[in-house]
Amino acid sequence: MKFLPVLLASTLALLLTQAASAHEYDALLKAKKYAEAEKAANAKLSTDANNADALLVKADLILTEGKIDKLDDAAKYAEQCVSAHPQLSECHEMLGNVLGAKATSGSMFAAMSYAGKIRDAFIKAVELDPKNYSARGSLLQFYLQAPAVAGGGKSKAQNLVIETAKVNSAAGNLLQASVDLSDEKISNAETAALSAIPGNVESLSRMQRSALFNIGANYMQQKKFADADRVFGELLQRYPDKYQGTYGMGRSLQEQGKHKEAINWFEKSQTLEASAAVYYRLAQCLQAVNDKTKAISYFEKALSYKPALSKKLRTDAEDQLKALKA
16 A cells, blocks of 8 residues: 655655645754754754644654655654644644655555544544645645555545536646556646646645646656656746756756767756755766766765665665766
């Protein structure tokens, strides 16, 4: 069973299901100054032990940096936030995110044991703030991925889409895109995602970027590169200052064996937002064109960067680095 309300240290991580409230730590988090954000949160908690923003950022940092061994601490911060601020939607959303991370990192039994609490946390977050669209997105993923015995189900997911569309049509379209994608109706998902007009709602813009990237990635996996490039092109046009479009174009070219062209796109992507994943992909392409020195440098950057690579990519990067240095 998979529960994916949170993406731990994955390529697009950063992307997309963290608590959506704006707070004083936002600038530090966006700049990836995680140590400074934690220091500031600790200072705040030393004088105000139940400060909601500080508790949220403490839990958020553990998820963002993929510190699986610290998930119990993250759960304590989220639970304290819920206890001290029971009417704050973001506290319940964070609890759902943390428990989702614990579920994905544990056994099947652990996932089942957390299922009800994960669902209830997201439901409560949506009840408290119907416009908390990131919580709605996480609840939808729960319904799509959890079996009926654990509280999931396609009918519940579709009902959530209908309810969400009544609150915001763009949000409804983006949730519908996720449902279509789970049904492997990629063309329908593309239509739904492109029809959404997020306006100035940043959480919806993040959802649209994530949806379009996932759609492009699905086309790419099916070797439908023209379709993938069309979707990544839409990302470039709609969000020229965000990395998903450039990264997607790079991945499409890389999958086609066009490594020199891919390098240009990955270099553009890392100037928009550096990540372990883009350094890893750059290293792969540089290795493919026999630029050994630069490949070693970027594999090393990929391995040292935070948030970290997924376990699978990290293992491969370590193996490639050893081979290059042999």
